[in-house]
Amino acid sequence: MVAAKSIPQNHRHSLTDPLDAVLRPPSDETPAQREMRILAEQQAKHISDAIDEQLRVERAELKKNKPDVKILLLGQSESGKSTTLKQFQLLHTPAAFQAERMAWRIVIYLNLVRSVRRVLDTISAEREEEISELSDTASLLSDGQTAVSSVSTDPETRRIAAEKYAEYSTALAPVLELEARLIRNLREDDDEDEATRLGDGSAPGWSVPRGEYAVRTTSNWKRALTLGRSRSKRKSASVSVPWWEDPSDPVHTLESCRNSMNRLWKDEWVRRRLVEKRVRLQESSGLCRITAKMYAPTDEDVLKARLKTVGVVEHSFTINMGSIRGNSNWVIYDVGGSRSQRHAWAPFFQDVNAIIFLAPISAFDQVLTEDSRVNRLEDSLLLWRAVVSNKLLEKVPIVLFLNKSWCSVENHLLTYGDRPNEYEPVSKYLRNKFGLLHNQNSSNRDRELFIHFTAVIDKAKTAQIITSVREAILRINLKTLKLM
Ligand SMILES: Nc1nc2c(ncn2[C@@H]2O[C@H](COP(=O)(O)OP(=O)(O)OP(=O)(O)O)[C@@H](O)[C@H]2O)c(=O)[nH]1
Numbered sequence: 001m002v003a004a005k006s007i008p009q010n011h012r013h014s015l016t017d018p019l020d021a022v023l024r025p026p027s028d029e030t031p032a033q034r035e036m037r038i039l040a041e042q043q044a045k046h047i048s049d050a051i052d053e054q055l056r057v058e059r060a061e062l063k064k065n066k067p068d069v070k071i072l073l074l075g076q077s078e079s080g081k082s083t084t085l086k087q088f089q090l091l092h093t094p095a096a097f098q099a100e101r102m103a104w105r106i107v108i109y110l111n112l113v114r115s116v117r118r119v120l121d122t123i124s125a126e127r128e129e130e131i132s133e134l135s136d137t138a139s140l141l142s143d144g145q146t147a148v149s150s151v152s153t154d155p156e157t158r159r160i161a162a163e164k165y166a167e168y169s170t171a172l173a174p175v176l177e178l179e180a181r182l183i184r185n186l187r188e189d190d191d192e193d194e195a196t197r198l199g200d201g202s203a204p205g206w207s208v209p210r211g212e213y214a215v216r217t218t219s220n221w222k223r224a225l226t227l228g229r230s231r232s233k234r235k236s237a238s239v240s241v242p243w244w245e246d247p248s249d250p251v252h253t254l255e256s257c258r259n260s261m262n263r264l265w266k267d268e269w270v271r272r273r274l275v276e277k278r279v280r281l282q283e284s285s286g287l288c289r290i291t292a293k294m295y296a297p298t299d300e301d302v303l304k305a306r307l308k309t310v311g312v313v314e315h316s317f318t319i320n321m322g323s324i325r326g327n328s329n330w331v332i333y334d335v336g337g338s339r340s341q342r343h344a345w346a347p348f349f350q351d352v353n354a355i356i357f358l359a360p361i362s363a364f365d366q367v368l369t370e371d372s373r374v375n376r377l378e379d380s381l382l383l384w385r386a387v388v389s390n391k392l393l394e395k396v397p398i399v400l401f402l403n404k405s406w407c408s409v410e411n412h413l414l415t416y417g418d419r420p421n422e423y424e425p426v427s428k429y430l431r432n433k434f435g436l437l438h439n440q441n442s443s444n445r446d447r448e449l450f451i452h453f454t455a456v457i458d459k460a461k462t463a464q465i466i467t468s469v470r471e472a473i474l475r476i477n478l479k480t481l482k483l484m
C-alpha cells in the first residue's frame with residue numbers, strides 16, 4: 001500500500017534484523033570492498049534511523065485522533081490522481097515519501113523498459129501488421145492515443161523497418177528480458193498485510209491489463225525495496241549489499257545497454273516513425289542518470305513514475321492549525337480510475353468532506369486504454385457529469401483539477417468551432433464546459449466549486465495549489481467539524 005501504513009517500521013530495520021545478524025560478508029571480500037560496504041551500511045543506517053524517527057513522529061500524530069477530513073481523489077485512469085497523492089505526501093509526510101523513494105527505482109526501470117518495447121513494437125513491420133489486424137489498435141500502440149494504423153506498403157520503408165528492428169531488438173534483447181525480472185522484483189512482497197485492504201474487489205496481486213502494469217493496493221511492494229538493499233533472494237550469497245554491488249541487480253543490464261538505448265532514442269528514422277504513428281515518448285534526457293549504477297530517484301522522478309492503481313489507496317496526515325485549534329487529521333483516498341475499477345468508488349461517497357476531481361486536458365486526441373472506442377475527454381466529461389449529479393455528493397465541495405496543463409497542448413488540441421487551436425482559448429473553453437455541466441446537472445447550485453489548471457508533476461506549482469485547496473477545504477469544514 002502506498003500510504004504511510006504500508007511500511008511497517010519493523011521491516012525497515014534491515015541492518016538489525018535477526019536475519020541480517022546471521023548474514024556474513026563473502027569470505028573473499030577485499031579490504032577496499034569491506035570498507036565500502038561498511039561505509040554504505042553506516043550511511044544506510046543513519047538514513048534509516050532518521051527516517052524512522054520522523055515516521056514515528058508522523059504516526060504518533062495520526063494515532064491521536066480519528067480523521068476529521070476525508071478527501072476522495074476521482075478521475076479517469078492516468079488523470080494524475082496518484083501523482084496528486086504523492087504531492088500531498090511530499091508536503092505533509094515527507095519522511096514517508098523519503099522512505100519510499102528507493103522503492104520507486106524498480107518502477108522507473110520498468111517504465112523505461114516498457115518504453116523501449118513500445119518503440120520497438122512501433123518500428124517493427126510485422127508487429128505493425130499484427131496490430132492492424134486487431135480492432136483495438138490504438139490501445140496497444142501508445143498511451144491511449146489514437147494510432148495511425150496504416151501498414152506501410154512501400155518496400156523501401158519495410159526494408160529499413162526490418163533492418164532497424166533487427167538491429168535494435170538484438171542490441172536491446174537483455175533490456176526486454178529484464179521486464180519479467182522487474183515485475184518479479186515488485187511482486188516479491190506482494191503478500192499478507194490484509195489490514196491495508198480497502199474495498200478492492202480485484203483478485204490477483206498484479207495484473208497486466210492491455211500491457212499496463214498495476215499493483216494491488218494491498219501489496220507490500222515498497223517494503224523491502226525501501227532502503228535500496230539488494231533484492232537478491234540468494235541466501236547463499238549470505239550478504240546484504242547495496243544494490244549496485246549485487247551483480248543480479250537490473251541496473252547492470254540497463255547500464256550495459258545504455259548506449260544502444262540512446263542510439264534508439266536519437267535515431268532520426270525512428271523518431272519520424274514515432275511521429276507518424278503518433279506515439280509519444282518521454283524525453284531521453286534522463287537516460288544516462290537513470291541507468292547509472294548508483295542512481296537514486298529524485299522527487300521529480302518519483303512524481304513521473306507510472307504505476308496504475310488497482311483498488312483504493314489511503315494516505316493519512318495531520319495538519320497543525322496552531323495552538324488554539326490544535327491538529328486536524330486528514331485522510332485522502334486514491335482510487336483506480338480505469339473503468340473496471342470505478343465500482344470501488346461509491347462506498348467512499350458516504351461521509352466524504354471534499355472531492356478532488358482530475359480531468360487531463362491534454363487528452364483531447366486520446367482514447368481510453370481500456371476501450372479504444374472512447375475518447376478520453378468525452379469519458380472525463382461523462383464522469384464529471386456523473387459525479388456532480390450524484391445525490392450522495394450533493395453537499396460535498398468539489399475541487400476540479402484541469403490537469404496536464406502547459407504540456408505543449410497546442411500540438412494535440414482539436415479546434416472548437418471558430419476558436420483558434422491554442423492553449424489559452426481551449427483551456428478557457430474547457431473550464432466553462434466543466435462549469436456549465438456542473439450547473440446543469442448538480443441539484444445544489446450553491447455547492448463550492450473550485451477550478452484549477454494544474455500540472456501535478458510540477459512540485460512548486462502543485463504545492464501552492466494544494467495549500468490553497470487545503471485552506472479552502474478547512475474553511476468550509478470548520479463549522480461542521482467544530483474545529484473553531
Ligand atoms: N506531463 C504530465 N504528466 C503527468 C501530469 N500529471 C500526471 N502525469 C503523469 O501521468 C501518469 C499517470 O498519472 P497517475 O497519477 O498514475 O494517474 P492515475 O489517475 O492515478 O491513474 P490510475 O491509477 O490508472 O487511475 C504518470 O506517469 C504521471 O507522472 C501532468 O500534469 N503532466
Ligand SMILES: [Mg+2]
Pocket residue numbers: 081082083307308309334335336337
Ligand atoms: Mg493511480
